[in-house]
Amino acid sequence: MENNEKISTESKILAAAEQVFLRSGYDGSRMQEIADLAGINKALLHYYFRSKDALFEKIFEDKFSQFFPRLQEELNHATSFAEKVCLYAELHIGLLIKNPYLPHFVINTLQKNPDFAQKIPTEVLMQVLQTYYTDLEAQKVRELNPVQFMMSVMSMCVFPFLSKPLFCKAINLSDKDFELLMQARIEEVKRYIKVLLEPIG
Amino acid sequence: MENNEKISTESKILAAAEQVFLRSGYDGSRMQEIADLAGINKALLHYYFRSKDALFEKIFEDKFSQFFPRLQEELNHATSFAEKVCLYAELHIGLLIKNPYLPHFVINTLQKNPDFAQKIPTEVLMQVLQTYYTDLEAQKVRELNPVQFMMSVMSMCVFPFLSKPLFCKAINLSDKDFELLMQARIEEVKRYIKVLLEPIG
């Protein structure tokens, strides 16, 4: 256990593995590439983590133990359904602007190996849905299918990052243009949410 | 060129390759698997198509020369922006119910190889956007950012199919439940579109 002021080999490996796996997914990643990026050799990867599978699983779990608890806590700062959903959109798009590879990573992994879904906490969603019904009774919100609605909001937040290559080509956007569009999108999506939830009359 | 009443080997290969590549993507697919499914052996694959790359490219191109021209033509049956967008949502969700692997296939391919974006026709989008501006002048539509809006509509149509594994786990849905939800979603999304586009006052 070398624990000096130097960055430990283990954390160098983790940082490299995260970067490579996030960008390329499990199948598309090479242990050699991770080793190179960490500035060590392949054998050491197997010394610290038994196998490619084990390393991948570690990265996947770490990534979600970071985000979800924080999200869940932040959402408590909002009270009404509309406020919660708006805050969710703001936080999620903000997160993805900083971590644009995350959606691909999750989607690809779950497509190949649906069991990994267990590792992702989803109670937040149920909590938000619950507030819909209380708001509905108080007539603070329009009557609609809240499952379909939440699916729509999540879609509007995440999908643009997945379709970025196609989208940028279709309307000729640079990477910087795209980021600005996503930044502006936060307010745009919040506007949609408000219009859609507005009680009629 | 054996051209009898029997299905040609070439088309058997194409059908098998389409199924395997769509489900598993390029990296996740094995030539052996395609050969097995086609009921032939690996060597024949290379006889008909030079390499895995060449076969994949053929499948990718074929897939999109099917759909987009048809979509483009269908959209001409609608006149106003709102109608066009509603029809688009209906057709796109309907297509994906029958081809649920398509979104993954496209997204994964473009992530790995952005150049493939060239092979996907996107003029349809520009055409639809154009009608927004004419409708705006006639005050038939609310003022908003049409690029963000179209991005939202596409998101609502496609993303549920990408997040299916996570979503079904989160709210405990079976495959059949999910398909029914998507069928109902067509009308739900059309309602959202109308509400969002409705001119104010």
Add this chain to the structure above:
DNA sequence: GTCTATATCTGGATAGAC
């Protein structure tokens, strides 16, 4: 055109010296 057999290459994993 279709097969079997094999060459070749790549990448994950291990052995063993230091």
Add this chain to the structure above:
DNA sequence: GTCTATCCAGATATAGAC
């Protein structure tokens, strides 16, 4: 703990018989 060298499995691709 870290390295070099090597093994081995799996996958693409080719050679050559029928």
